[in-house]
Amino acid sequence: xxxxxxxxxxxxxxxxxxxxxxxxxxxxxxxxxxxxxxxxxxxxxxxxxxxxxxxxxxxxxxxxxxxxxxxxxxxxxxxxxxxxxxxxxxxxxxxxxxxxxxxxxxxxxxxxxxxxxxxxxxxxxxxxxxxxxxxxxxxxxxxxxxxxxxxxxxxxxxxxxxxxxxxxxxxxxxxxxxxxxxxxxxxxxxxxxxxxxxxxxxxxxxxxxxxxxxxxxxxxxxxxxxxxxxxxxxxxxxxxxxxxxxxxxxxxxxxxxxxxxxxxxxxxxxxxxxxxxxxxxxxxxxxxxxxxxxxxxxxxxxxxxxxxxxxxxxxxxxxxxxxxxxxxxxxxxxxxxxxxxxxxxxxxxxxxxxxxxxxxxxxxxxxxxxxxxxxxxxxxxxxxx
Amino acid sequence: xxxxxxxxxxxxxxxxxxxxxxxxxxxxxxxxxxxxxxxxxxxxxxxxxxxxxxxxxxxxxxxxxxxxxxxxxxxxxxxxxxxxxxxxxxxxxxxxxxxxxxxxxxxxxxxxxxxxxxxxxxxxxxxxxxxxxxxxxxxxxxxxxxxxxxxxxxxxxxxxxxxxxxxxxxxxxxxxxxxxxxxxxxxxxxxxxxxxxxxxxxxxxxxxxxxxxxxxxxxxxxxxxxxxxxxxxxxxxxxxxxxxxxxxxxxxxxxxxxxxxxxxxxxxxxxxxxxxxxxxxxxxxxxxxxxxxxxxxxxxxxxxxxxxxxxxxxxxxxxxxxxxxxxxxxxxxxxxxxxxxxxxxxxxxxxxxxxxxxxxxxxxxxxxxxxxxxxxx
Numbered sequence: 121x122x123x124x125x126x127x128x129x130x131x132x133x134x135x136x137x138x139x140x141x142x143x144x145x146x147x148x149x150x151x152x153x154x155x156x157x158x159x160x161x162x163x164x165x166x167x168x169x170x171x172x173x174x175x176x177x178x179x180x181x182x183x184x185x186x187x188x189x190x191x192x193x194x195x196x197x198x199x200x201x202x203x204x205x206x207x208x209x210x211x212x213x214x215x216x217x218x219x220x221x222x223x224x225x226x227x228x229x230x231x232x233x234x235x236x237x238x239x240x241x242x243x244x245x246x247x248x249x250x251x252x253x254x255x256x257x258x259x260x261x262x263x264x265x266x267x268x269x270x271x272x273x274x275x276x277x278x279x280x281x282x283x284x285x286x287x288x289x290x291x292x293x294x295x296x297x298x299x300x301x302x303x304x305x306x307x308x309x310x311x312x313x314x315x316x317x318x319x320x321x322x323x324x325x326x327x328x329x330x331x332x333x334x335x336x337x338x339x340x341x342x343x344x345x346x347x348x349x350x351x352x353x354x355x356x357x358x359x360x361x362x363x364x365x366x367x368x369x370x371x372x373x374x375x376x377x378x379x380x381x382x383x384x385x386x387x388x389x390x391x392x393x394x395x396x397x398x399x400x401x402x403x404x405x406x407x408x409x410x411x412x413x414x415x416x417x418x419x420x421x422x423x424x425x426x427x428x429x430x431x432x433x434x435x436x437x438x439x440x441x442x443x444x445x446x447x448x449x450x451x452x453x454x455x456x457x458x459x460x461x462x463x464x465x466x467x468x469x470x471x472x473x474x475x476x477x478x479x480x481x482x483x484x485x486x487x488x489x490x491x492x493x494x495x496x497x498x499x500x501x502x503x504x505x
Numbered sequence: 506x507x508x509x510x511x512x513x514x515x516x517x518x519x520x521x522x523x524x525x526x527x528x529x530x531x532x533x534x535x536x537x538x539x540x541x542x543x544x545x546x547x548x549x550x551x552x553x554x555x556x557x558x559x560x561x562x563x564x565x566x567x568x569x570x571x572x573x574x575x576x577x578x579x580x581x582x583x584x585x586x587x588x589x590x591x592x593x594x595x596x597x598x599x600x601x602x603x604x605x606x607x608x609x610x611x612x613x614x615x616x617x618x619x620x621x622x623x624x625x626x627x628x629x630x631x632x633x634x635x636x637x638x639x640x641x642x643x644x645x646x647x648x649x650x651x652x653x654x655x656x657x658x659x660x661x662x663x664x665x666x667x668x669x670x671x672x673x674x675x676x677x678x679x680x681x682x683x684x685x686x687x688x689x690x691x692x693x694x695x696x697x698x699x700x701x702x703x704x705x706x707x708x709x710x711x712x713x714x715x716x717x718x719x720x721x722x723x724x725x726x727x728x729x730x731x732x733x734x735x736x737x738x739x740x741x742x743x744x745x746x747x748x749x750x751x752x753x754x755x756x757x758x759x760x761x762x763x764x765x766x767x768x769x770x771x772x773x774x775x776x777x778x779x780x781x782x783x784x785x786x787x788x789x790x791x792x793x794x795x796x797x798x799x800x801x802x803x804x805x806x807x808x809x810x811x812x813x814x815x816x817x818x819x820x821x822x823x824x825x826x827x828x829x830x831x832x833x834x835x836x837x838x839x840x841x842x843x844x845x846x847x848x849x850x851x852x853x854x855x856x857x858x859x860x861x862x863x864x865x866x867x868x869x870x871x872x873x874x875x876x877x878x879x880x881x882x
Contacts, residue, residue: 134599171610173613175640193620194616204561207614210857220616253861
């Protein structure tokens with residue numbers, strides 16, 4: 121199937137500064153892909169080039185098989201939703217939705233019906249007569265979305281559309297957007313710096329760092345199998361340690377990182393410098409009674425003392441100082457058995473499974489190959505392509 | 506002593522348009538102008554009638570203004586020399602290209618027919634452009650007009666509807682009366698229920714008469730006019746790096762000037778240093794202008810506000826006292842719609858949402874909009 125959007129080696133330079141540095145990305149029809157990265161990583165410039173607000177210095181933007189790089193904004197057939205919902209203040213909600221239809225000389229008889237339909241799609245039925253000043257921020261953002269939907273674009277670009285809304289509304293709006301997007305089947309590229317939003321909303325997340333895409337994959341893969349140290353640290357919380365490969369055989373690695381011993385799947389040469397990572401929610405804790413200390417806890421385990429606990433609601437983030445002096449995070453379910461015993465000062469045994477350990481090419485001298493890092497970064501269509 | 510429902514202070518395009526619309530709504534109006542109609546900014550500005558590259562808070566108002574411009578000449582029964590052949594904002598530097606991209610992103614929600622074009626596309630639209638421009642913002646529904654003729658057209662139309670326009674009447678004092686306001690001039694006293702300060706660069710001095718500090722200063726601009734030439738270009742042209750504006754009038758003269766604002770000097774004099782700077786700006790952006798003789802020059806004064814956005818609305822604690830000033834060099838195009846909406850506000854007591862961003866109270870509280878925002882960022 122022909123992809124909806126293809127970016128081919130897209131580059132944008134401003135003078136000597138390269139803001140977007142060879143981005144390749146393919147977005148399939150009906151897919152929602154997030155472009156995620158810290159501010160200044162080039163994600164907004166990438167979106168602006170797709171929208172036609174900025175000219176690429178190199179590369180191609182292909183929409184439904186057609187190179188649109190030279191086309192002006194209004195000829196690209198791309199819908200845009202922004203952070204600032206910027207409605208016409210003197211037009212009603214319906215007037216705002218109708219504006220684009222009138223500009224495009226849609227037959228008069230068609231307009232009212234299409235506007236009603238578009239408002240219904242965003243749960244704004246019956247509010248068409250309201251002026252923007254009479255609408256809440258969330259309602260205004262719904263009108264802004266209806267204004268785009270009414271034109272029936274097959275590709276919609278969203279630039280941090282919910283960042284002006286409060287936290288609760290942001291969550292509601294993103295789940296509504298996801299529902300609408302799946303029901304109507306349009307393709308969407310969603311720019312955000314909020315990793316939680318990207319994870320919650322997307323079919324795939326494209327993580328961007330200093331102008332390049334470093335990983336494009338399903339949210340759970342980006343989370344559990346980050347391609348680089350940057351991705352590991354930018355997405356969620358990570359226990360990340362620099363280490364050295366002590367043994368490698370049959371796709372298994374033994375790694376020593378500081379005072380901890382690790383076992384994990386991976387391929388790397390003996391002596392290679394690697395980073396090892398395990399997510400806090402993959403670390404299990406068990407209280408250690410006095411006299412049960414014993415000897416070496418073995419690989420993928422550490423004894424230590426709880427120094428801090430932080431309630432996150434359903435979970436609790438526990439900070440340990442291991443006996444080797446490492447700082448280790450564990451996220452446990454508040455409702456789990458024994459959770460109440462996990463208080464600061466308590467000694468615990470932390471354990472994690474080899475399958476949850478991610479070994480990353482540290483990019484230091486001596487490192488040999490990235491333990492599957494390269495493969496995961498490939499910007500391919502998911503599954504079916 | 507004379508009396509009217511509304512005393513309008515300032516005989517520029519803002520004051521004349523306001524008087525015209527007030528009289529069209531059954532109110533009487535007297536316009537007090539210290540020199541002559543259109544003598545300050547209104548008669549001496551660049552004449553751009555532009556929507557694109559504005560702050561998003563001002564864009565809906567500008568789009569509403571452009572709906573009115575094509576019919577204005579017929580409505581007023583006098584020429585405006587309005588030409589709707591596009592606006593081009595040229596950029597020579599990467600920094601300016603970036604600012605153009607930013608403006609394009611700002612205005613995108615409003616579905617304006619504005620686009621970013623590269624140097625080759627620009628030269629197809631404007632073969633007259635010099636070699637340094639590398640990109641431009643183009644909006645086909647923008648254009649330009651003759652500001653002095655348009656101001657005169659509003660003044661004449663206002664008079665026909667019964668407005669009195671008193672020239673040579675400088676306001677020395679503003680007094681609150683039982684019925685409203687009294688303006689005291691050398692030529693007499695004028696009473697009204699409502700007074701509107703549309704005095705452009707003089708607005709701050711008028712504010713001081715009622716103990717209000719309006720953050721508006723005058724800034725001098727320099728304009729040159731060439732001999733008549735064959736048609737060279739029909740767009741309103743600006744260059745953000747050369748700091749130039751230029752348009753060719755219907756009679757063939759090219760009017761151009763320097764967008765650098767001089768806050769230290771006001772007045773209408775021509776200073777050789779400014780004229781040279783304007784000429785250099787022109788040769789930088791449109792080198793072919795070197796072939797034309799300059800036949801005339803003038804200085805003008807813009808009313809620039811602290812955030813470079815107009816102040817439109819009543820002043821706190823002064824019932825019946827409105828201000829409409831500080832348009833910061835982008836008010837000419839807006840004047841027809843601002844005059845109409847302000848007249849509605851005064852007569853019907855309802856503010857159009859289009860004017861909401863320009864509440865003068867923004868300077869006495871928080872929540873300013875800033876037309877310079879992306880320069881600071």
